[in-house]
Structure formats: structure tokens, C-alpha cells
Amino acid sequence: MLNKALIENVLSAALTTGGDFSEVFVEDRYTNNMHHQAGKLEKSLSGRDFGVGIRIFKGLQSVYAYTNEFSEEGLLKAAKKAAEALQGAKSEENIILPMEKEIIQTAHPIQFMPNSVEKSRKLAVLRNANDIVTNYDPSISQAIVRLVDEEQNVLIANSEGTFVEDKRVRNRLAIAAIATDGTDMQMGFYGPGALQGFEFIEGLDLNHYAKEAARIAVTMLHADPAPSGKFPVIIDNEFGGVIFHEACGHGLEAAAVAKNNSVFANKVGEKVASDLVTYIDDGTITNEWGSINIDDEGEKARKNVLIENGILKGYMIDKFNGRRMGAESTGSGRRESYKFAPTSRMTNTYVAPGKSTPEEIIANTEYGIYAKYMDGGSVNPSTGDYNFAINEAYLVKDGKIDKPIKGATLVGNGAKTIQKVDMVGNNLGHGAGMCGASSGSIPVNVGQPMLRVSEITVGGRETK
Numbered sequence: 457m458l459n460k461a462l463i464e465n466v467l468s469a470a471l472t473t474g475g476d477f478s479e480v481f482v483e484d485r486y487t488n489n490m491h492h493q494a495g496k497l498e499k500s501l502s503g504r505d506f507g508v509g510i511r512i513f514k515g516l517q518s519v520y521a522y523t524n525e526f527s528e529e530g531l532l533k534a535a536k537k538a539a540e541a542l543q544g545a546k547s548e549e550n551i552i553l554p555m556e557k558e559i560i561q562t563a564h565p566i567q568f569m570p571n572s573v574e575k576s577r578k579l580a581v582l583r584n585a586n587d588i589v590t591n592y593d594p595s596i597s598q599a600i601v602r603l604v605d606e607e608q609n610v611l612i613a614n615s616e617g618t619f620v621e622d623k624r625v626r627n628r629l630a631i632a633a634i635a636t637d638g639t640d641m642q643m644g645f646y647g648p649g650a651l652q653g654f655e656f657i658e659g660l661d662l663n664h665y666a667k668e669a670a671r672i673a674v675t676m677l678h679a680d681p682a683p684s685g686k687f688p689v690i691i692d693n694e695f696g697g698v699i700f701h702e703a704c705g706h707g708l709e710a711a712a713v714a715k716n717n718s719v720f721a722n723k724v725g726e727k728v729a730s731d732l733v734t735y736i737d738d739g740t741i742t743n744e745w746g747s748i749n750i751d752d753e754g755e756k757a758r759k760n761v762l763i764e765n766g767i768l769k770g771y772m773i774d775k776f777n778g779r780r781m782g783a784e785s786t787g788s789g790r791r792e793s794y795k796f797a798p799t800s801r802m803t804n805t806y807v808a809p810g811k812s813t814p815e816e817i818i819a820n821t822e823y824g825i826y827a828k829y830m831d832g833g834s835v836n837p838s839t840g841d842y843n844f845a846i847n848e849a850y851l852v853k854d855g856k857i858d859k860p861i862k863g864a865t866l867v868g869n870g871a872k873t874i875q876k877v878d879m880v881g882n883n884l885g886h887g888a889g890m891c892g893a894s895s896g897s898i899p900v901n902v903g904q905p906m907l908r909v910s911e912i913t914v915g916g917r918e919t920k
Contacts, residue, residue: 457482457611458508460555460619462528467552467615469535470512473542477513477775478535478552479618481752482526482611483794486571492582492601495590500575507794510535514542518776520797553617560750563757564743566625568654570605578603581629581657585666589633592670595677597641599670600632603657612754620754626745626899627656628888631666635673642679642862644672645847649745649888649899656743672829672848675860682849682864682916688824689866689912690817690852695830695887697902701805702835703842703870704735708762710777710788710800711894717838719871720768728768729874732810732907735763737772739787739803745888746804746901753789753798760786762805763874774800792896799895806903810880814906817879819855825864825914826850826857833866840870865915873909881906 463480470478484506491499508531509522521538523530582601589599608624628649635642646669650656691699712718720728729735739748739757748757753775761769773781774789777800790801818826826849833844844866851858886903 457484457609457621458526460557462531463613463619464552464555465528466510466531466535467613469532470510470539471615472536473539475512475514475539475542477615479511479612479614479753481509481511481794483507484609485606485793487606488570488604490575490578490582490603492586494598495586497579497582505793508534509794509797510538511797512538512542513776513779516779517542518797522794552615555613555617555619558620560620560622562623562749563740564651564747564749566653569625570607570627570654573654578657581662585629585631585662588663588666589631589670592633592667593635593674595635595637595674596633596670597636598634600634602630604628604630605654610752612750612752614754618754620750622749624651624748625653626651627654628745629657629660629665631669633670633673635677637677640677642673642676644669644676647888650743651745651747652743676848676862679860679862682861682914684914684916686911686913688821688908688910689914690821690824690826690906690908691830691904692826692828693881693883693903693905694885695889695902696827696906697806697887697904698830698889699833699842699844699866700735700807700870700874700904701802701891701900701902702833702844703840703868704874705737705802705805706835706837706893707840707870708771709802710771710773710781712837713771714777714780719838719840723768724770726768727766728871729763729766730877731766732880733763733766733874733877734761734808735805736761736808737788737802737805741804744804744886744901745899746802748803751787751789751798752791753785755785755787755789757803758787760788772800772802774798790895790898792898796896799893801893801895801898802891802900804886804901804903806884806886806901807880807905807907809882809884809905810907812879812881814881814883817881817906817908818852818857820879821852821855821908824852826852827866835870842870843867861916863917867913867915873912876910877907878910879908
């Protein structure tokens with residue numbers, strides 16, 4: 457992508473004002489986006505983006521710059537301009553440790569690169585999913601199906617001797633179904649993705665995913681208004697993990713912890729959750745959507761146990777926030793693209809499975825809410841307060857799933873919620889999503905088995 461001699465010159469130029477660390481991030485990304493709606497292909501866009509990011513540390517100062525100019529003159533100019541933003545005397549030493557290229561052995565096999573697959577094959581998948589959704593029920597008014605794939609090639613080098621390249625290939629199919637009865641409208645959604653080639657898309661059980669999206673929409677169309685109050689809440693597996701991703705995961709990122717903007721700051725070794733909760737971030741899971749070979753600072757992916765049997769064990773740490781904390785990186789430095797400086801971010805974050813069966817969890821709930829599929833929400837990392845919508849929900853009565861309900865939201869505090877987990881299932885599942893933060897939008901997995909929280913405030917239209 458760029459030769460070693462040029463990179464060494466750029467790294468050295470970045471240290472001319474006394475910086476003690478410099479980094480170059482080179483990215484060459486190919487993307488394809490196909491959008492099928494109203495029975496036809498509405499959009500098919502392909503593109504390529506190339507750029508270079510340059511980062512400099514001086515103690516606890518950090519400067520970041522990026523450019524599309526990749527000539528030696530342009531890159532040296534960008535490095536020197538970034539260096540000028542650091543306060544301090546000029547340095548003649550500019551120590552760059554020797555760099556030897558590291559060869560990455562990928563843990564995520566690829567069979568069919570996205571750009572090698574004819575668009576007709578991709579379009580056939582979109583049309584098939586569309587037909588399954590629209591034929592599901594007369595109340596289905598529209599199907600929206602998107603196929604997104606990308607090939608991201610990166611080179612990461614720094615003044616500490618790192619020199620490594622990586623290739624990331626991702627594919628995701630997003631299926632939305634809209635049902636209406638003339639007065640109300642409801643949407644169901646399913647969006648599987650993987651760090652894998654086109655074989656992932658062609659290997660999907662479209663009948664399952666498309667019908668689930670349609671079933672959710674139709675079921676919620678005929679649902680009663682949700683009650684409001686404080687109830688036991690059963691949250692199902694896979695994307696149900698989004699509530700812990702938002703309400704707990706972000707609070708365990710060094711970006712918040714290093715500034716004491718997290719309820720989990722300075723609590724390593726303390727009990728912060730129910731004994732039943734073990735919370736893990738693992739970027740090494742083969743071909744999972746949020747997996748990586750290396751992070752965007754060149755650190756190898758790893759499995760980080762954050763909470764074990766309720767005890768806080770550690771955080772997700774990037775290089776810069778690691779300086780603030782006096783801690784080493786945990787392979788958690790991620791960014792959307794060369795336009796963003798990396799920071800601590802999640803990969804595949806999940807609650808580890810327990811011993812209860814889903815049937816046991818439901819049977820042991822006299823009255824409560826069953827959240828089968830979660831929707832989006834928001835959280836304040838400094839307090840852990842959250843608000844989440846439920847995409848598909850049911851009442852639970854006398855140990856059995858009762859009627860569907862709509863309009864339910866969950867309101868609570870993440871630190872308190874994880875202390876109230878009183879049953880954890882054995883059916884761990886992962887769900888693909890995108891996570892936005894200061895270093896941009898990145899692919900992440902959220903996951904958990906079915907679990908029960910003894911009490912969460914539920915916002916709805918009816919009072920029990």
C-alpha cells in the first residue's frame with residue numbers, strides 16, 4: 457500500500473516537535489450497497505475510498521490528521537502540520553524503532569470476495585427475500601431488503617516498531633417488513649452479518665430470516681398496548697444483548713473509564729453485577745460480524761473477560777486511554793475509517809450462557825414482560841441510565857407467554873440492571889449491529905442467552 461521507507465519518513469516527521477509516539481493508518485476500502493424496495497432494485501452503488509491517518513502522542517496530548525494525498529510530499533506535509541499542533545520544543549532525535557512487517561494469519565476464512573461475485577447473484581438474493589416477505593401475509597405492504605458488502609485493506613505502522621497489514625471482508629443482509637391495516641403500521645427487521653465472503657449471504661436460510669421479519673410486523677400489528685409499571689422482564693437471546701451493550705458495555709470502554717465518566721471506573725475487583733453475570737468482549741470468534749484479526753492500532757484481537765460471576769475484571773482499552781490509566785491495550789482500539797482517530801470500542805460483546813433453559817425461565821415468571829426482539833435505544837455512559845424500545849414483546853402470565861403487546865419501552869440504569877439478573881439461559885446467540893461513538897460507526901455483535909431481570913420500569917400506554 458505504502459512502502460516502508462516512506463512510512464518511516466512520515467513517522468519521523470510527525471515527531472519533530474517532541475512527540476513520543478507516532479502512527480500511520482493507511483486504508484483502501486471497496487464498498488457495494490444494493491437496495492431493493494417496492495419490488496425492484498432501487499439503488500446499486502459501488503465505491504472505493506483511499507486515505508491515510510496520522511496520529512501523534514506527546515504524554516497525554518494527542519493530535520490526529522488525515523489526508524487523501526499519498527505522495528511523499530503530501531504525506532510529509534500532513535505529518536509536519538499535525539506535529540505543529542503539539543506544544544513543545546523541536547526534537548532532533550525522532551526515535552523510530554526498527555520495523556519488520558508482520559504477516560497476519562487470518563482466523564476468518566473467505567471463499568468468495570465480494571467484488572468477484574456478479575451483481576446478478578446478489579440481486580437474486582434480494583428478490584428472493586422480497587418475495588418471501590411480501591407473500592407472507594396480505595397485511596404486508598412493503599419489503600425493504602439491503603445487501604452491503606465491503607473489502608477493507610489496512611496498513612498500520614507506528615514508531616514503536618509495528619508494521620502490519622490486514623484485510624477485512626464483511627457482508628450483511630438487512631430485511632425489513634412493513635405491515636399495515638390502514639390505520640396502524642408496524643415494522644419487523646432482521647439483519648444477519650458476518651466477517652466473511654459472499655458464501656455467508658448465499659448460505660443464509662432466507663426462509664427463516666425473511667419470514668421472521670414479516671412475522672414480527674404482522675404480530676405487532678395486531679398487538680394490544682403495552683402496560684406500564686415495574687415488572688420482571690425476560691429478554692431473549694441474540695440482539696437482546698443490545699441493552700447490555702449500551703447500558704453496560706460503553707461504560708466499560710476506556711474512553712469513559714479513563715476520564716472517570718463511567719459508573720464502573722475504579723471498581724476492578726468489586727462486585728458490580730449478579731453472580732450469574734459473566735460479560736465478555738471477544739474479537740476472535742471465527743467469522744462473526746464484530747470480529748477482527750487485529751484492531752485499528754495493530755494489536756492482535758483477544759478475548760477480554762470484563763465481568764466474571766459478577767466481579768469486575770477489567771476494561772476495553774486502547775493505546776491513548778491506556779496511557780491515562782497506566783494500562784496496556786486490550787486490542788480494543790477501533791475506528792470507522794482513516795477519517796477517525798481510534799478509541800476503545802467493542803467487538804463481539806456478550807453475556808455468557810448460564811444453566812437455565814428458556815422454558816424454565818418463562819415457567820418461573822408469574823407475571824412480566826417477554827422482550828423477544830429489542831429495538832434501538834440510548835444511554836448516558838456517565839450514569840448508565842438507558843431507554844430502549846422493544847420491537848416484539850409479550851405479556852407473561854402464570855408461567856406462560858400470553859398476548860403480544862406493542863409500544864413497550866424499557867427504562868432503567870445499567871449498573872442496577874445487571875445486579876438484578878436472576879436467571880440466565882443456556883441458549884447463547886449473537887446479533888449483528890452497528891455502533892456509533894467518537895471514532896465513527898463500526899460493526900459489532902451483541903449477544904446473550906435468554907435472561908430475566910427481576911425488575912425493570914416498563915413504559916407503555918396502559919396501567920396495570
